[in-house]
Amino acid sequence: MDSITLRARFIIESSTRIHSPGYIQLRDGQVIDVGSLRRHGLSQPAVDLGDCVLAPAFINAHTHLEFSDLCQPLPPGASFADWIDAVFQYRQRRVADRHPQSNARQGANPLQQGLRECWEAGTGVVVDIASYPSELRYQWDQFPASPDHPLLLGGRRRLPPSANRHLLSTMFPRVIALCEVLGLNQQRLETTWQWAKGKLQEYDGWRPATTSQQLSTGGRRPGDDSATRCGANCLWQTGLSPHAPYSIYWSEPWLTRLAQLMSKRLVAMHVAESPAERQYLDDGGGPLAALWRKLQFPPEVPSPTLGESLRWFLQADRCLVVHGNYLASAELEVMHKHPGASIVFCPRTHRHFQHDQYPLRQMLTGRLTVVLGTDSRATNPDLDIWQEAIACAHQFPWLDPRWVVAGITSRAAKALGIQGSFGTLQRGAWATIVYCESRPHWTAENLFENLVADVQRWAPLTEFDESA
Numbered sequence: 221m222d223s224i225t226l227r228a229r230f231i232i233e234s235s236t237r238i239h240s241p242g243y244i245q246l247r248d249g250q251v252i253d254v255g256s257l258r259r260h261g262l263s264q265p266a267v268d269l270g271d272c273v274l275a276p277a278f279i280n281a282h283t284h285l286e287f288s289d290l291c292q293p294l295p296p297g298a299s300f301a302d303w304i305d306a307v308f309q310y311r312q313r314r315v316a317d318r319h320p321q322s323n324a325r326q327g328a329n330p331l332q333q334g335l336r337e338c339w340e341a342g343t344g345v346v347v348d349i350a351s352y353p354s355e356l357r358y359q360w361d362q363f364p365a366s367p368d369h370p371l372l373l374g375g376r377r378r379l380p381p382s383a384n385r386h387l388l389s390t391m392f393p394r395v396i397a398l399c400e401v402l403g404l405n406q407q408r409l410e411t412t413w414q415w416a417k418g419k420l421q422e423y424d425g426w427r428p429a430t431t432s433q434q435l436s437t438g439g440r441r442p443g444d445d446s447a448t449r450c451g452a453n454c455l456w457q458t459g460l461s462p463h464a465p466y467s468i469y470w471s472e473p474w475l476t477r478l479a480q481l482m483s484k485r486l487v488a489m490h491v492a493e494s495p496a497e498r499q500y501l502d503d504g505g506g507p508l509a510a511l512w513r514k515l516q517f518p519p520e521v522p523s524p525t526l527g528e529s530l531r532w533f534l535q536a537d538r539c540l541v542v543h544g545n546y547l548a549s550a551e552l553e554v555m556h557k558h559p560g561a562s563i564v565f566c567p568r569t570h571r572h573f574q575h576d577q578y579p580l581r582q583m584l585t586g587r588l589t590v591v592l593g594t595d596s597r598a599t600n601p602d603l604d605i606w607q608e609a610i611a612c613a614h615q616f617p618w619l620d621p622r623w624v625v626a627g628i629t630s631r632a633a634k635a636l637g638i639q640g641s642f643g644t645l646q647r648g649a650w651a652t653i654v655y656c657e658s659r660p661h662w663t664a665e666n667l668f669e670n671l672v673a674d675v676q677r678w679a680p681l682t683e684f685d686e687s688a
């Protein structure tokens with residue numbers, strides 16, 4: 221068969237379009253048709269998935285997969301500087317002894333662990349802040365034993381063999397890796413900048429795998445048609461992340477060099493995350509200054525003001541301002557003038573630090589784009605982006621649940637510049653689909669509020685019966 225059609229009680233094409241009962245037709249891992257069974261009869265046979273909800277796989281706009289081996293978040297400490305110190309110590313220990321630490325999960329490398337965790341909770345696209353000296357290898361090893369392996373939905377319903385080609389072929393996570401640049405002195409900044417520049421050049425023109433078959437034969441580099449095996453790399457796209465205004469050797473010509481790398485790429489920077497950061501950028505003092513003294517990182521140049529750093533960062537065409545917990549109204553206004561800028565809110569990380577009330581209402585009044593992220597296991601118990609949606613809805617009960625879900629689907633895709641391909645199930649999108657069971661009282665009208673209130677977990681549509 222040259223396509224497969226699935227039907228289900230609810231199909232969420234996008235946050236503004238639900239089909240109930242709906243159908244979706246897939247060919248080679250892409251959506252070729254989607255709609256309501258009430259309006260259209262089906263000419264082709266369909267696999268009935270019954271009482272469930274199908275949705276586009278979610279998008280996590282901010283994490284650091286390198287910390288995915290942590291069992292517990294690192295303690296928030298008395299100030300943000302204590303937490304940074306804890307992260308610093310954790311990294312140092314990891315580099316020094318390479319032995320499992322008391323707070324570390326056993327198993328695969330942290331990138332693989334984190335990626336699998338994201339995927340199993342329904343995330344299809346992960347924006348990872350990659351740190352020096354990462355090789356940007358996001359290995360995926362969850363392949364079926366053979367193409368004829370029985371494919372089961374939710375471990376129960378068997379799908380026809382054609383599902384392997386048309387549905388399974390694109391059921392794997394994608395990573396957008398943003399190379400992190402930081403350093404309070406020129407030497408450290410140059411080291412990370414050289415690495416980031418090298419990685420961006422290495423992957424310029426990278427052709428990401430679009431099907432699991434391409435993925436399983438190894439990612440391909442430009443000009444390499446024979447597909448060297450460099451492992452099944454889920455890397456989709458690369459970009460840059462100047463870490464934060466307080467951790468960068470803030471001077472010309474470095475700002476110009478960084479801006480050149482930022483041009484025409486997706487970029488992210490942590491901004492206005494804590495009161496300690498604000499204080500440090502205001503007067504050069506406070507807990508961060510004390511931490512730099514303790515770690516013997518004397519800043520060689522004065523730091524910028526928050527407004528200056530934000531204006532510099534917003535030169536990029538498409539930028540993610542991460543956190544923005546303490547952005548003042550004047551700074552929010554600066555952002556308003558940049559249509560390519562979005563804010564990433566990480567609700568459970570915000571709660572971990574017990575920050576002041578998140579300025580979401582001001583952001584939305586200013587018509588800013590806000591999307592959601594998990595941040596890492598250094599501030600969060602897991603990497604389940606759906607839990608961020610639930611936490612966001614709890615913290616702000618006045619929000620339209622549709623808006624909340626769009627923050628991990630269609631609006632997130634737009635913020636990242638991957639709309640049309642991910643974050644929706646519209647025609648032409650990659651069929652990376654998640655599902656949950658539905659309840660009898662749900663209707664198309666109340667679906668989003670019920671999802672946010674009742675659903676604890678989503679799963680990728682396809683799972684394998686290990687025993688078969």
Ligand SMILES: [Zn+2]
Pocket residue numbers: 282283284349490542595596
């Ligand atoms: Zn972060």
